[in-house]
Amino acid sequence: MRPSRDLFLEDFAVGQRFETEGIAVTEADIIAFARQFDPQYFHLDPVAAATSAFGGLVASGLHTLSLAMRVFFELNLWERAIIGSPGLDHVRWLIPLRPGDTIRSMVEISAVKRSRSKPDRGVVSTAHRTFNQHHQVIFTMTCLHIVRARGAG
Amino acid sequence: MRPSRDLFLEDFAVGQRFETEGIAVTEADIIAFARQFDPQYFHLDPVAAATSAFGGLVASGLHTLSLAMRVFFELNLWERAIIGSPGLDHVRWLIPLRPGDTIRSMVEISAVKRSRSKPDRGVVSTAHRTFNQHHQVIFTMTCLHIVRARGAG
Secondary structure, eight states: OOOOSOOOGGGOOTTOEEEOOOEEOOHHHHHHHHHHHOOOHHHHOHHHHTTSTTSSOOOOHHHHHHHHHHHHHTTOOOSSSEEEEEEEEEEEEOSOOOTTOEEEEEEEEEEEEEOSSOTTEEEEEEEEEEEOTTSOEEEEEEEEEEEEOTTOO | OOOOSOOOGGGOOTTOEEEOOOEEOOHHHHHHHHHHHOOOHHHHOHHHHTTSTTSSOOOOHHHHHHHHHHHHHTTOOOSSSEEEEEEEEEEEEOSOOOTTOEEEEEEEEEEEEEOSSOTTEEEEEEEEEEEOTTSOEEEEEEEEEEEEOTTOO
């Protein structure tokens, strides 16, 4: 589907798919993120990381998750309609993100549920599969989004 | 429990609790994180955010999640024992994180399962409740960690 900034709850249906742009990650990006949020040696120190189970520097899983969200938001599916996000489910890191990798996601609408108590909105669930440049799925998650119905103001 | 850098799989038991240190977040922190990973207006622009459902600038949920992980890692529960993380479950944002807030987490061991196929390791699950300075639970999640057994090398 062609992205738009004007999608509302009624515009989503289970099975719709959106492909994101790609984004590249450098060693410097990985280390900078890890210093702020996840200072484990295999995210910080390429030499020490070589002795880890990963065999080299890998991005914090939080970094992979944050980049997966960034490419999703860059689809600009909504602007007026988004209210917020209640959460994420089944976040899974399958293959590490390494320096020089480029990732992109395929995002599929996995559920659309109008609220019973507040029918001017509903929850749209998005199932994300994030691929590296070798077409391997490195990361998956499901995000929940509270989205306004059209004309809800 | 008193944190240590030397905990292994056998050292964890369901019900153990660890309290993290606190961390404060500024408006500048919130905007800088959002620019990188979650450029939605209610995370970027205090004036526009006042018209959102949040009534003011709020941190990206990813930022809250990343800070919750940071204070957890700062407990330094393990260093030699950690292999990596397979994922997160039931990530829920309950109350927004706002400029000037200070958060801390209570982390409880919710499951410890030795691997059948690789008995030198197992999965430790941690249930996180993150509080603001008003003692409100603003965020919860469960993290999975692959942890080496003692003497596994």
